[in-house]
Amino acid sequence: KAGVxxxxxxxxxxxxQQVTLSCSPISGHRSVSWYQQTPGQGLQFxxxxxxxxxxxxxxxxxxxxxxxxxxxxxxxxxxxxxLGDSALYLCASSLTWQANTEAFFGQGTRLTVV
Amino acid sequence: xxxxxxxxPSLSVQEGRISILNCDYTNSMFDYFLWYKKYPAEGPTFLIxxxxxxxxxxxxxxxxxxNKSAKHLSLHIVPSxxxxxxxxxCAARAKNSYDKVIFGPGTSLSVIP
Numbered sequence: 001k002a003g004v005x006x007x008x009x010x011x012x013x014x015x016x017q018q019v020t021l022s023c024s025p026i027s028g029h030r031s032v033s034w035y036q037q038t039p040g041q042g043l044q045f046x047x048x049x050x051x052x053x054x055x056x057x058x059x060x061x062x063x064x065x066x067x068x069x070x071x072x073x074x075x076x077x078x079x080x081x082x083l084g085d086s087a088l089y090l091c092a093s094s095l096t097w098q099a100n101t102e103a104f105f106g107q108g109t110r111l112t113v114v
Numbered sequence: 115x116x117x118x119x120x121x122x123p124s125l126s127v128q129e130g131r132i133s134i135l136n137c138d139y140t141n142s143m144f145d146y147f148l149w150y151k152k153y154p155a156e157g158p159t160f161l162i163x164x165x166x167x168x169x170x171x172x173x174x175x176x177x178x179x180x181n182k183s184a185k186h187l188s189l190h191i192v193p194s195x196x197x198x199x200x201x202x203x204c205a206a207r208a209k210n211s212y213d214k215v216i217f218g219p220g221t222s223l224s225v226i227p
Contacts, residue, residue, distance in 0.1 A: 105157030
């Protein structure tokens with residue numbers, strides 16, 4: 001079966017702009033989690049959605065938001081981009097909420113803010 | 115406050131030898147631990163896990179050891195192969211809860227041929 005698909009793979013934006021990233025989970029998976037990866041910081045948890053509801057949220061400012069659609073696809077939005085938002089954004093798909101099953105990750109979207 | 119720590123950012127090991135990657139955690143509510151492996155330009159992939167009711171779990175060349183009293187776990191790779199060169203993330207969660215999974219910062223393993 002198809003894996004987790006993230007689009008786009010690469011993105012370059014300027015400061016102050018906004019960006020929307022997309023994640024299509026594995027068919028049948030209802031949980032989607034988002035992570036930010038920067039050098040030395042590992043995977044910082046952004047939020048988790050399950051059945052269109054945000055279940056958990058990490059310690060990120062309100063400029064970071066997300067949503068999940070009825071088909072479990074998820075989008076993440078970052079407004080008023082800052083240079084420090086440059087990172088690899090990873091989406092993880094799980095059968096149920098992530099605390100109960102291991103996650104399957106997409107390849108990520110590499111965001112560069114200039 | 116980092117709840118999952120991997121104090122070695124990098125590790126180099128000779129091919130054929132044992133690789134030992136360490137992980138420490140602070141939250142006593144964690145009762146399930148996972149290791150993920152990540153190659154450049156790819157997302158992390160699940161490697162092995164261990165429940166807090168066990169102190170060891172083995173899968174082929176990979177073994178994870180858990181010391182609950184020390185809040186410490188380690189991943190052993192024997193024998194190490196060049197294809198094992200990757201970043202390894204330790205992760206922890208409270209099973210059967212809505213709590214999020216917490217990842218450590220990762221350890222970059224280089225296996226030298």
